[in-house]
Amino acid sequence: MIEKQSKIYIAGHRGMVGSAICRQLESKGFLNIVTRTHAELDLCKQQAVHDFMQQEKPDYVVLAAAKVGGIFANNEYPADFIYQNLMIESNVIHQAYNSGCKQLLFLGSSCIYPKLAEQPMTESALLTGVLEPTNEPYAIAKIAGIKICESYNRQYGTDFRSVMPTNLYGPGDNFHPKNSHVIPALLRRFHEATLENKPHVEAWGTGKAMREFLFVDDMAKACFHVMNLSSDIYTKHTQPMLSHINVGTGKDVTIKELVDTVVKVTGYQGSVVWNTDMPDGTPRKLMDVSRLVSLGWSYDVELEAGLRTSYQWFLENLDQFRE
Secondary structure (H helix, E strand, C coil), rough: CCCCCEEEEEEECCHHHHHHHHHHHHHHHCCEEEEECCCCCCCHHHHHHHHHHHHCCCCCEEEECCCCCCCCHHCHHHHHHHHHHHHHHHHHHHHHHHHHCCEEEEEECCCHHHCCCCEEHHHHHHCCCCHHHHHHHHHHHHHHHHHHHHHHHHCCCCEEEEECEEEEECCCCCCCCCCHHHHHHHHHHHHHHHHHCCCEEEEECCCCCEEEEHHHHHHHHHHHHHHHCHHHHHHHHEECEEEEEEEEECCCCHHHHHHHHHHHCCCCCEEEEEEECCCCCCCCEEEHHHHHHHCCCCCCCHHHHEEEEEEEHHHCCCCHHHH
16 A cells, blocks of 8 residues: 555646546645656656656656647657657656656556457557557557566566556546547537537547547546555566556447537537548447456446536636637
8 A cells, every 4th residue: 555655756747647646646645746847857858857766766656747649740740759758758767766666657558559459458469460550659659668667577676567548538638629639629619519509510420430438537546546556466467578457447439429428518409410421430449447347446437427527627727728
């Protein structure tokens, strides 16, 4: 168990996941939380990370910092995505080891799995096929993060763990009109359509594609749960070279079901027109979360409740997303 007085460094505390982890820890009475903004500490700079870790010597490190973006950004800036994420991971993980950190938790992404991985995707699907080309540099970096953790565990006996979340949403999400993911994009689109009294809203594809979504505060709870597992239990349920754990709900919805729920949450009164000339994308993308369930964790927040919380947060923070 993590002691209440433990010093915990959250890398990426301003992001959606990092901020949710901070909320989770604070709600449980953890007050010795260390954070740094990018302006205060550039995680791509080796010497800066070394100096910070030696000064603070955190007991626990949560690596939620990453360069992230949608399909356009990944295609436009592949060098930035692979370089910056590799540097962040290498610097933070190595200096956590150098500073004598008790435990590190690395946050990855479901994009580590092959494009044509069997559904639902198990942890063992890693490195069994070709990655999705549009985000391959980012995925390669995240795979490297897992393998850096495993390599340090094998060589130095460290306790570095990895969790791979499914599609996340919630407070702190990016509602930018061009760079957002599907849930914030839909919430914004139907919100604006309601304000403008539009008779219909266009949605792409057939609506039949299936996706899994996890509320970010549930992800934070899962992180805390995995961190609190004894090393004996963690190693019993994982393998030295297959140590990551999937985090998700274990169930998916069609994009049509998602859109229908967004319509309900935003109060939109018009109709939805499906543009079937546009692609559906991958037919299905679902995580196998049996490993995490066997370790005693399952999600709490159902999709509609999570969407309502996300929408309320968006309404309260509209100003920061105006073009």
